[in-house]
Amino acid sequence: MNYSLTGILGAALGLAFLSQTAVAETANDLAQSPRSAMLAQTCAGCHGTQGYLQNSAFMPLAGMPTTQFVTAMKSFANGSRPSTVMGPLAKAFSEDEIKAMAAYFAQFPKNEAQ
Amino acid sequence: MKKITLAFLLSLGSASLAAAAEQNAQDIVHWTPTTWAEAQRDMPKGNAAAGEKLHSTLFCASCHGAKGESTTNNWPSLTGQSVAYTYKQLLDYKNHVRNEDDRSHLMVVVAQMLSKQDMADLAAFYADQPKPCPNGLPKPAPSLVTVGDPKRLITPCAACHGANGQGGVNETTALRGMPRDYFIRTMNMFREGHRNNDTFKGMSQFAKPLTDQEIAMLADYYACTEQSSLAPQAKR
Amino acid sequence: MDTMNRRNFLKLTTAATAAAASFSAGTAFAKDAAHVVVIGGGVGGATFAKYMKMYSPETKVTIVEKNKEYQRPYGSSEVVVGRLDMKDITISYDALKNKHGVNFVFDTVTGVDYDTREVKTAGGTTLKYDRLLVSPGVSFDYSQIPGMDSPEAQSKIVHGWDAGDQLLTLQKQLEAVPVDGTVVLIPPPNPYRCPPGPYERSGLIAQWFINRGDKNAKVIILDPKNGFTVDVTMLQAWNRLYEFNLPESFKGYTAEERATFKKYDKPGKIQWIPAAEGGRVVKIDADNKTVECEAGVFKADMINLIPPLKAGKIALDMGLADKSGWCPVDQKTFESTIHPNVHVIGDACIAGQMPKSGYAANSQAKVAALQIKALLAGQEPIEPAYQNTCYALAGRDDYGMFVADFFRLKNGVITRDEFARYLPFNASDAQYRLSAVYLHAWMNSFTQDIFS
Numbered sequence: 074m075n076y077s078l079t080g081i082l083g084a085a086l087g088l089a090f091l092s093q094t095a096v097a098e099t100a101n102d103l104a105q106s107p108r109s110a111m112l113a114q115t116c117a118g119c120h121g122t123q124g125y126l127q128n129s130a131f132m133p134l135a136g137m138p139t140t141q142f143v144t145a146m147k148s149f150a151n152g153s154r155p156s157t158v159m160g161p162l163a164k165a166f167s168e169d170e171i172k173a174m175a176a177y178f179a180q181f182p183k184n185e186a187q
Numbered sequence: 188m189k190k191i192t193l194a195f196l197l198s199l200g201s202a203s204l205a206a207a208a209e210q211n212a213q214d215i216v217h218w219t220p221t222t223w224a225e226a227q228r229d230m231p232k233g234n235a236a237a238g239e240k241l242h243s244t245l246f247c248a249s250c251h252g253a254k255g256e257s258t259t260n261n262w263p264s265l266t267g268q269s270v271a272y273t274y275k276q277l278l279d280y281k282n283h284v285r286n287e288d289d290r291s292h293l294m295v296v297v298a299q300m301l302s303k304q305d306m307a308d309l310a311a312f313y314a315d316q317p318k319p320c321p322n323g324l325p326k327p328a329p330s331l332v333t334v335g336d337p338k339r340l341i342t343p344c345a346a347c348h349g350a351n352g353q354g355g356v357n358e359t360t361a362l363r364g365m366p367r368d369y370f371i372r373t374m375n376m377f378r379e380g381h382r383n384n385d386t387f388k389g390m391s392q393f394a395k396p397l398t399d400q401e402i403a404m405l406a407d408y409y410a411c412t413e414q415s416s417l418a419p420q421a422k423r
Numbered sequence: 424m425d426t427m428n429r430r431n432f433l434k435l436t437t438a439a440t441a442a443a444a445s446f447s448a449g450t451a452f453a454k455d456a457a458h459v460v461v462i463g464g465g466v467g468g469a470t471f472a473k474y475m476k477m478y479s480p481e482t483k484v485t486i487v488e489k490n491k492e493y494q495r496p497y498g499s500s501e502v503v504v505g506r507l508d509m510k511d512i513t514i515s516y517d518a519l520k521n522k523h524g525v526n527f528v529f530d531t532v533t534g535v536d537y538d539t540r541e542v543k544t545a546g547g548t549t550l551k552y553d554r555l556l557v558s559p560g561v562s563f564d565y566s567q568i569p570g571m572d573s574p575e576a577q578s579k580i581v582h583g584w585d586a587g588d589q590l591l592t593l594q595k596q597l598e599a600v601p602v603d604g605t606v607v608l609i610p611p612p613n614p615y616r617c618p619p620g621p622y623e624r625s626g627l628i629a630q631w632f633i634n635r636g637d638k639n640a641k642v643i644i645l646d647p648k649n650g651f652t653v654d655v656t657m658l659q660a661w662n663r664l665y666e667f668n669l670p671e672s673f674k675g676y677t678a679e680e681r682a683t684f685k686k687y688d689k690p691g692k693i694q695w696i697p698a699a700e701g702g703r704v705v706k707i708d709a710d711n712k713t714v715e716c717e718a719g720v721f722k723a724d725m726i727n728l729i730p731p732l733k734a735g736k737i738a739l740d741m742g743l744a745d746k747s748g749w750c751p752v753d754q755k756t757f758e759s760t761i762h763p764n765v766h767v768i769g770d771a772c773i774a775g776q777m778p779k780s781g782y783a784a785n786s787q788a789k790v791a792a793l794q795i796k797a798l799l800a801g802q803e804p805i806e807p808a809y810q811n812t813c814y815a816l817a818g819r820d821d822y823g824m825f826v827a828d829f830f831r832l833k834n835g836v837i838t839r840d841e842f843a844r845y846l847p848f849n850a851s852d853a854q855y856r857l858s859a860v861y862l863h864a865w866m867n868s869f870t871q872d873i874f875s
Contacts, residue, residue, distance in 0.1 A: 107478075107793050107805050114474070114789040115810035115829070117872045118782050119865055122477075127871035129290040130864035132261060141260060154258070155249045157846065157858050158812060158827045165829030165840040170808075185371050185399070187261075246853040289864055296821070296856050 100139075103173055104180035112170050113177040119158075124178045126187045136183025142175035215283050218386040223275070223358070230274055231307045238312025241305055245297055255313045260368040267318035267361045268354065273310035275358040277301060279384045287381040319364025320411035324352055329408055331401060339396040344405065347389060352409055358386065367410040374402045457482045457799045460542050460552040462532055462737060464488030464516065466497070466781045467558030467769030470788035470873045472525040479796045485526040485550060487542065492516065493874070494586035497617065497781040498866050500624040502590040503583060503597060504631040506820070512586060518875045535741055537762050554795050556757075557743060557750075558769040558784065559735025560585065561616050564748070567731060569706045576709035582729045584616060596725045597628065603639040604724035607714050609704055610646050614749070615732045616770050616779045618652035619815035619826070624727070626657070626818025629665045629692045643723075644695045645716045646702040650675060652778065653815055656824040656845050658695070659684070660817030660855070666691030672699035680848050693818075704728075732779075734771035741765075749773045754837045756794040756804045757787060766791050774809075775837030777830055783811045785873060807832050814862035823859030 103109055113124070116134060121127045124134030134142070148154035149163035156163075166174070218226075242248060242255065247265075252258045255265030265273065279285035280298035301309075328345070330336075335343035344362070347355045352363030362370070376382035377394035385391055397405075459475060461468045464486045472484045493514045501507040519525040530544035535555070542550045563582060565571040571580065581589040600606060606628055610621035625642045632640035651657075655675045661667035666687045669676075696702035701718025708714075712723045733739065733748030743750045743759055750767040752759055754775050757766040768791050769784035777783045786809045794804040809830040816823055829840045846854055 107797070110478070111790065111793055111805060112808045115786055115808055117789075118785055118810070118812060118869050119861075121868055122473075122872050122875075127868040127875070128864040129288050130293055130860060131868060132259070138260070141258075144258065148258070153253070155243075155246055157246075157249070157854055157861060158825050161827045161842050161844050162810070162812075162829055164842045183368070185368070185403075186375055187368075187372070244851050244853065246851060246857065293857065293860055296860050297853055300852060300856070 100176055101180070103176040106173065109173040109177040112166070113174040116174070123181050125181070125184055129187060133184065133187035134178040135181040135187075137175075137178050139172070139175040139179045142178060143171055146171045146174075217284060217384070220386060223386045226275075226278065227271060227357075229303075230271075231304045233270060233274075233307035233309075233311025235308070235311040235315045237305075238308035238310070241301075241309050242312055245300065247297075247309075250293075254316050256316065256319060257366050257369070260366045261372075262366065263369045263373075264319050264364050264366060265313040266316035267363065268310075268313050269358070269361065270307070270310040270314045271358045272354060272360055273313050274306050275386075276384075277306040277309065278303075281306075285382065285384040287376050291382075318353070318361070320352075322411075324363060324411060325408060329404060331405060332408065336396075341393050341396060342389070362409040364411050365406075365409050367406045367412070370406040370409060371402055374405075378402075457553040458551060459484050459554045459556060459795060459799075460550045461486045461556045461558065462542070463558040463560065463735070463769075464490070464493060464527070465558055465560050465769065465784070466495075466873055467560075467784035467788045468556065469493070469516075469519060470785045471556055471558065471768065471792055473519055473523050473873065474789050474792040475795065476523045476525060478792055479799070480524070482796070482799065483526065484524075485528060486516075486519070487528045487530060487532055487544060487550070488516075489529065489531045491529055495781075495870065496584065496586045497869070499583070499586050499590055500620065500627050503593045503624065504627045505594060506627075509591065514870060514874050516874070522875075532737055532741075537765070540764060553764070553799060555765045556791060556795070557738055557741065557759075557765060557767045557771070558788070559738040559767075559771050561732045561734065561770045561779070562736045562739065564731045564733050568704065568728070570709060571707050571728065571730065576707070579709040580707065580726045580728050583727065584620075584729050584732075593727060597631065600640065600724040602637055604637075605640070605722070606642045606725045606727065607721050607723040608642055608644050609714070609726070609728045610644065610648070610651070611729045611731050612647040614779055615729070617813070618778050618780065619657070619813055619824075621729055622651055622653070622657050623815040623818075625693055625695075626661065626665070626816060628818075629661075630818035630820075632692065640692070641690065642693050643721055644693070644702070645704050645714060645718075645721070646695065646697050647704070648702075649673070649697045649699050652813065652826050653824050653845060655848065656850075657815070657817060659848070660822055660824070661691075661693050661695075664817060664819060664822065665693045667693045667695070670695060670697055670700055672697060676848075732770075734767075738767060738771045743767055744771075745773075747773070754835060755807055755832055756798065757791045758798075766795065775830070775832075776839045777809060777837050778811055778813070778828075780811055780813050781869065782813060783809070785869070786810050809837060812865070814858065814865055816859060816862060817855075821859045822855045823857075823862045824855065825858055825861075 120131050120134045126133045146163045146166065149156050149159040152160060250262040251265050257264040276285060277298050280294040281301060283295060285291055286295050332344045335341045347359045348362045349355050352361065354361030374394050374397065377390045378397065383391055459482055461472050461484065468486055472486050475482060475484050495512045495514060499512050502509060502512060516527060520527055528544060528548055530546045530548060532542055533545050534543040540552050542552060542555065565577060570576060581592050583589040583593040608621060608625050625644050629642050658669060662669060662684050668687050668691060669684050696718055702716055704714055704716045706715040707728065712726055714721045714723060714726060734744045734750050738744055738750050743761055745751050750759060750772045751761065752767050752772045757768050757772060759765045759767050768787040770779040774787060790807045790809060797804050812825060812827045814823060814825045824846055826844050828844055830837045831840065
């Protein structure tokens with residue numbers, strides 16, 4: 074779809090249509106992209122659905138600032154942060170994938186009790 | 188490597204951890220001011236270099252940061268804590284005096300591997316590290332910190348934790364640079380009575396009347412958010 | 424041109440209105456809401472139903488399951504050694520029903536019509552589906568083991584590999600083993616459910632004997648394989664804990680690593696006889712409790728045979744399996760390559776390099792939920808991502824280990840990313856202890872991710 078057509082239709086159809094064709098990759102889009110959910114949900118077996126902990130031995134991910142998530146994953150992957158299980162897992166993800174997961178978890182309100 | 192293996196085999200000979208973990212609540216001996224004073228006199232002299240080694244082999248850095256400076260919002264900063272504070276927390280974990288939830292259980296498990304000498308060494312190492320929040324706490328300090336709230340019998344935080352949040356006499360926690368979420372969690376634990384290893388029952392009392400908003404405000408103040416690498420992007 | 428735009432506009436407006444109507448209708452389904460029927464309320468089926476409702480609240484999801492409560496097989500060997508009760512591994516479906524709006528039909532499936540897309544149950548219910556998801560678990564194949572063909576033999580020697588009362592049978596059999604007795608444990612050939620499981624159970628039993636005060640009781644593992652998931656961590660642990668002698672034929676260690684193993688003068692509390700040293704079982708005498716393998720005959724006080732596995736019976740009956748006994752699927756969407764609009768996940772499906780484990784079933788279910796959501800909307804499925812983490816105990820409750828893998832789809836096959844997946848050989852005491860803590864924490868977290 075070219076730009077001018079997007080403009081015409083967008084004006085005609087309003088927001089419902091715009092949300093599907095928006096080109097700019099905002100943080101919100103990244104957080105809500107199915108691909109982000111696809112990657113992030115692999116963590117839920119330990120870290121809880123959407124990163125809400127069910128056992129506080131793990132790190133809560135829901136509402137984690139993206140910088141903290143990205144720093145943690147990178148330092149697990151390069152070994153500067155020692156770990157049990159996270160080192161092997163963190164190595165698997167590309168930089169973009171880590172950012173996508175970070176955006177996914179950051180969109181949820183933090184549970185302050187965790 | 189040989190040393191680690193040896194330590195490992197020796198520890199296998201010690202009492203089963205599972206048995207220790209099942210220790211009954213009534214067996215837990217809480218501190219009195221007298222027993223804590225004795226424990227401090229009894230504390231071996233710590234060796235920071237030995238502590239640094241333990242910090243590495245015991246995996247402390249995984250949660251608490253390369254030198255004990257927390258790199259997360261959720262796990263406490265150990266740098267800048269007094270020797271007495273760290274030593275006491277480790278003793279409390281080992282003796283199940285501090286075991287408020289599944290997260291602290293991780294420390295209960297780790298502490299079973301520690302002798303008193305190990306604990307003193309670790310305490311010396313963390314006390315030696317540069318203190319977090321080097322430019323000091325934000326100004327002005329909230330009134331709860333400086334004057335407390337006499338109507339609710341809340342002593343000012345600074346009275347025990349220091350005017351700069353540096354920790355006070357004895358085992359009082361250094362709060363300066365304490366990660367925000369850990370602070371909130373800990374206050375909730377004291378408020379609800381899950382954590383009760385404070386010798387003088389100060390925190391157990393002062394935390395009770397605090398509101399969620401007050402706790403969050405104090406957490407922000409002590410976390411030194413502007414100086415923290417963990418600050419949410421919006422606040423930068 | 425003017426007419427075209429107007430037509431498009433009308434079409435899209437109609438679509439937008441319909442979408443708005445289904446949102447405002449809340450949990451009351453719009454007339455044409457898609458219906459996904461799930462056969463099997465285990466890890467795969469339950470995870471799928473929860474996540475499908477989470478990703479697509481307007482889709483109607485119905486689980487057909489014969490049991491009113493779920494008993495989890497993961498971690499259930501702890502029941503055999505009395506560390507857990509049956510109630511500890513029993514889980515309610517209430518949260519799926521009440522919190523997530525999943526429908527349940529507690530019944531057995533008796534028929535499926537792939538053309539009209541209907542599932543029929545024994546109780547007479549007919550369910551029409553847009554997509555069918557089958558997560559049937561495993562069934563057990565005794566046909567290759569002489570001596571185990573009769574129901575009588577199978578009642579004396581049980582597997583305890585699918586939760587249920589067999590766990591209690593094993594518990595009673597273990598308690599009846601005399602002082603200094605022998606347990607023979609026979610793991611299945613690949614592929615099978617829970618790869619570290621038979622070895623963890625062996626360790627748990629060895630530790631149970633120690634706790635009972637037995638000095639010479641032993642577990643003998645007669646294996647049709649020469650290695651297993653987490654073997655390098657497990658065998659090292661056994662050498663430290665259970666006077667285990669490393670078999671000469673084992674290839675998993677460097678010479679340097681091997682040199683760190685202690686050598687014991689007599690067979691230890693656990694013996695492992697891999698296929699290369701004659702571990703393959705050729706015959707079992709259930710009455711006399713003897714097992715004949717290529718290496719010789721073993722007299723046991725208790726035998727725990729986990730026979731070869733196949734896809735769950737319902738999947739076999741529905742014609743979803745191929746000659747291998749497992750169900751071939753498009754590994755991007757888990758749609759059956761035999762019957763369209765039907766997806767198979769969990770232990771029963773052929774999922775490339777993914778193991779048959781609870782975590783894998785959970786991960787596959789989440790992938791399937793996103794893909795089925797896309798397919799129902801007429802969209803292309805997206806690039807999938809899969810993970811597996813299995814924790815295991817060496818036997819003692821404070822010595823844990825794990826395998827952790829991330830998988831991607833490569834040329835249509837789920838392929839493991841090649842990174843270190845175990846604790847390192849020179850892991851510290853703290854790492855084993857913390858892994859054991861995380862194992863127990865995981866049991867809790869994982870169960871909640873599926874059922875809460």
